[in-house]
Amino acid sequence: MDLTFSERETAFRDELRGWLAENQPGAKPAADAGDDAQFAYRRDWQRRLYDAGWAAPAWPTEYGGRGASQSESAIYFEELGRARVPFAANTLGLLLGGPTLMVWGTPEQKERHLPPILSAEEIWCQGFSEPDAGSDLAALKTRAVKDGDEWVVTGQKVWTSGAQYSKWCMLVARTDNEVAKHKGLTYFLMDMEQDAVQIRPLRQITGEAEFNELFIEEARIPDANIVGGVGNGWKVALTTLMNERAGLGFALQIRLRQLLDDIIAAAAEKGLLENPLYADAIAELHVRCESIRLLAWKGLTDAERYGQPGPEGSLVKWLWSDTNQRVTQLAVDVIGPEALITGTSWSYELLRARGNTIEGGTTEVLKNIVAERVLGLPRLKVAA
Amino acid sequence: MDFGLTDDQREIQRTARAMLAERAKPERVREHAEAHTTDKALWKELCELGWPGIAISEENGGQGLGTIELSILCEELGRVLAPVPFLPSAMAACVIEQAGSPEQRERWLGGLASGEAIGALAGAVDGTAELVVGGAEADVIVLVEDDGSGRLLTPEDAEVSRIAAIDPTRSAARVSADEGAGEALEDGCPGLGHALVAVSSELVGVCERSLEMTLAYVKERRQFGVPVGAYQAVSHRCAQMLLDTEKARSTTAFAAWSADADPDGLAEAAAMAKAAASDAGREVTASAIQAHGGIGFTWEADVHWLFKRAQIDAVLLGSAGRHRARLAAILARRAGAPVAG
Numbered sequence: 001m002d003l004t005f006s007e008r009e010t011a012f013r014d015e016l017r018g019w020l021a022e023n024q025p026g027a028k029p030a031a032d033a034g035d036d037a038q039f040a041y042r043r044d045w046q047r048r049l050y051d052a053g054w055a056a057p058a059w060p061t062e063y064g065g066r067g068a069s070q071s072e073s074a075i076y077f078e079e080l081g082r083a084r085v086p087f088a089a090n091t092l093g094l095l096l097g098g099p100t101l102m103v104w105g106t107p108e109q110k111e112r113h114l115p116p117i118l119s120a121e122e123i124w125c126q127g128f129s130e131p132d133a134g135s136d137l138a139a140l141k142t143r144a145v146k147d148g149d150e151w152v153v154t155g156q157k158v159w160t161s162g163a164q165y166s167k168w169c170m171l172v173a174r175t176d177n178e179v180a181k182h183k184g185l186t187y188f189l190m191d192m193e194q195d196a197v198q199i200r201p202l203r204q205i206t207g208e209a210e211f212n213e214l215f216i217e218e219a220r221i222p223d224a225n226i227v228g229g230v231g232n233g234w235k236v237a238l239t240t241l242m243n244e245r246a247g248l249g250f251a252l253q254i255r256l257r258q259l260l261d262d263i264i265a266a267a268a269e270k271g272l273l274e275n276p277l278y279a280d281a282i283a284e285l286h287v288r289c290e291s292i293r294l295l296a297w298k299g300l301t302d303a304e305r306y307g308q309p310g311p312e313g314s315l316v317k318w319l320w321s322d323t324n325q326r327v328t329q330l331a332v333d334v335i336g337p338e339a340l341i342t343g344t345s346w347s348y349e350l351l352r353a354r355g356n357t358i359e360g361g362t363t364e365v366l367k368n369i370v371a372e373r374v375l376g377l378p379r380l381k382v383a384a
Numbered sequence: 385m386d387f388g389l390t391d392d393q394r395e396i397q398r399t400a401r402a403m404l405a406e407r408a409k410p411e412r413v414r415e416h417a418e419a420h421t422t423d424k425a426l427w428k429e430l431c432e433l434g435w436p437g438i439a440i441s442e443e444n445g446g447q448g449l450g451t452i453e454l455s456i457l458c459e460e461l462g463r464v465l466a467p468v469p470f471l472p473s474a475m476a477a478c479v480i481e482q483a484g485s486p487e488q489r490e491r492w493l494g495g496l497a498s499g500e501a502i503g504a505l506a507g508a509v510d511g512t513a514e515l516v517v518g519g520a521e522a523d524v525i526v527l528v529e530d531d532g533s534g535r536l537l538t539p540e541d542a543e544v545s546r547i548a549a550i551d552p553t554r555s556a557a558r559v560s561a562d563e564g565a566g567e568a569l570e571d572g573c574p575g576l577g578h579a580l581v582a583v584s585s586e587l588v589g590v591c592e593r594s595l596e597m598t599l600a601y602v603k604e605r606r607q608f609g610v611p612v613g614a615y616q617a618v619s620h621r622c623a624q625m626l627l628d629t630e631k632a633r634s635t636t637a638f639a640a641w642s643a644d645a646d647p648d649g650l651a652e653a654a655a656m657a658k659a660a661a662s663d664a665g666r667e668v669t670a671s672a673i674q675a676h677g678g679i680g681f682t683w684e685a686d687v688h689w690l691f692k693r694a695q696i697d698a699v700l701l702g703s704a705g706r707h708r709a710r711l712a713a714i715l716a717r718r719a720g721a722p723v724a725g
Contacts (some may be wrong), residue, residue: 001386001387001388001389001394001452002386002641002645003385003386003387003638003641004385004645005385009385055446071385103527161467179714184561203542235600251546264715264719265719267719268715268716268719268720273712274714277715278711279708279709280705280708280709282712283659283708283709283712283715286656286711287631287660287711287716288631288706290635290656291630291634291656291660293629294635294638295630295634296629298387299387301385301386302387304543305386305388315626318627319631345560349604364620366623367616367618367620367624370623370626371616371619371620374623374626375595375600375618375623375626376603377602377609377611377613377614377621378613378614380608380615380616
C-alpha cells in the first residue's frame, strides 16, 4: 500500500497546474447571457486546451493526446475541477465518442473524426435514451431501415445535451426486430445537419435547458457511418457507457469537495461548528467525501495495476450522487434563505443535484448492478 | 498510488484466514461464547505464531511489522469472532509503546508481545471505565480520560470486577481506580490512533462476515417460489451493506497506512475510520439479522454474535458521534473557527 503519487504523476500534476495558473478561461458569461454565450465560452476554452495539447491527455499521442495513464487522466480531471474551469465544449466527443471510435472505428472513421473532436471544430452528442427506454436502454425503439447504401432512421431520443451545437450524434437504433432486444441494435454516427432531425430544448428543474429531445423523421445515414458493424450496437454502446463513468467522476468529486469546503468555511464564520448538530452533519459529509476519494482511487489503481476493477465503480457514483445531494441540502441551512434565491449558485446546486441520482444510471439501477454483478444475487424475473 | 497489499502482507492474510477457518469454526466460537470462556488453546497457538507482537517493535520483543499487518490480523480475527483477547492486548501495547516510559515499555511490552501478559485499553470518566473489553483477565490496563490523559494500572491498583457484557466471546470488566493510582502515561496518549485502527479493522472484518452470511442465506432461502435475495427490498439492503462496509474498509485502510507513513495525518484519519467503522458495524450487523428474517432472531443462527461484537466495538474508544465531533474540531481549527464544547 502506498497512497502517495509517483514522481511522474506529481510532475504531470505540477505541469498542468502551472499551465492552468497562467491560462484561465476568463470571466464566465453572466447567468442570463444565454446558452449560446455559455457554449461559446466553453468552445473557446477547449481551443485553448487544444492549442496547448491539454484537450485530451488520455488519448494516444498518435491521435493528438499525451498517452496519459489512467491515474494521470484522473489527476487531469482533479486539477480541472480544482481550477474551477468549465468543461470543454466537446466533452462528450472527447470522453465518449473519440475513445469509442478508437476501439470500434474503421481507419477512415478515425482519420475523419478524431481531429475535429479534439479541436472542437465538430461537436458530438449522444442519442441513446428514449422516452420509453431509460434504465432499460436495450428496449429502445428508434428504427433504422436499409435503403441502398444508406439507412433511414425514424424515432425519438431524449436527454441529448448540446444537440443544438452538435455536428454528430452517437445514435443507437434498432436494425433488426426479429432477434433478441440486445442483438438487433446498431451504432451510427448521424449527421445532425439535416432537416429530418428536429431539436427541442428540454427545460429542467433548474429552469435552464442542458438537454434536448430529438425528433428524427426519416433521417439518412450512409453505411460508412456505422460503428462496429450492423447488429453490434449494444457492445459498442457499452464501450461508450463505460467511458461515461470513468473520467468525469474525478472532476465532480473535486467539485463536491470544494462545495463542502465552502460550507465548512461559511459554518466556521457563523460559529455553526460549535453547534453539535451542524458539527456532526458536516463531519459525516467530510468522511463521505474522503471515502469517495479513496474508493475512486482504489478502483482506478486496482484496475490499472491488477487489471481487475473492484466493486468501486458503481459504489462511487452512488455515494457521490447521494452525498452531493446532502451537501447541497445542508448548504441551505448553513448559508440561510439566500441559498434559496434564484440566481445564486447555492440554489442552482441544490436543484441540479436532484439529477445526480438519476443521470448516468439511477441509484436504483446501480443497486441492482451491485446486487447482481458484485454480490451475485439472483435477478427477479418480472412477468411481462 | 497503490491500495494493494504487498506479497508478504497477502501471505499473512492468507495464512491467518486459513488457520482461523480451521481453528475458530462457528461451533467452537459458540461453545466458548455460551460458556463465557476464552479459547485458551487458540490463544496459545496465536502466541506461538507471534501474532500478539506483530506490530510491537523488535527492540521491545515484537516482530516489528507495521500497522497494516496489525490491521490485517484484527480484520481476520473479527471475521471469525475469535474468543481471544487479541484486540484489547494489541491496543494496550500500541499505547504503552508510544506513550510509556522506557521502564514501562521494558516491563510490559515483552510479555504483551509473547502473549504471556494480557492487556486492555478503555476510555474512562474520572477513573472509572464501565466496560473494559478483556479487562477481567488483563495483567495491565490502560485507562484514558476524555482530556487525553492516560494511566497504566495493574489489577492490584484498581477495583476490577468481571461483568457480563452482551458479547460473551471476550471477557469484560468494570474498572475503577482512585485518583493517583497507577502510573501516568505521556499526555495525549500517542498510540491511541493505532489502537483506533485496530478496532476499526476488527469492525471491518465483522461487517464482511455479516454480509457473506447474509448473501449465502438470501440466495438459499425461498419464499413465494423465489430466493428472497431476488427481491429488491432485500438485494438493495445487501448492496447498502456492501457500501457501508467499503466506506469502513477504505477509511480504515487509509488510517492504517497513515499510522506508519503519515503520522501527522493519523489523528484525522483514525477518527474518520472509527466513525465510518462504528456506523457500518451497527448498520451492517443489524441488516444481517433483518435479512435473515425470523431465523436471524434465534440464538442458533449465529448472526447475533456479530451484532453483539459490533455493538461493543462501536463504542470502544468512542462512538461514531464522538469521532465526528473530533473531526469537526479538526475542520474548525483548519478553518480558523471556534470549536464545540
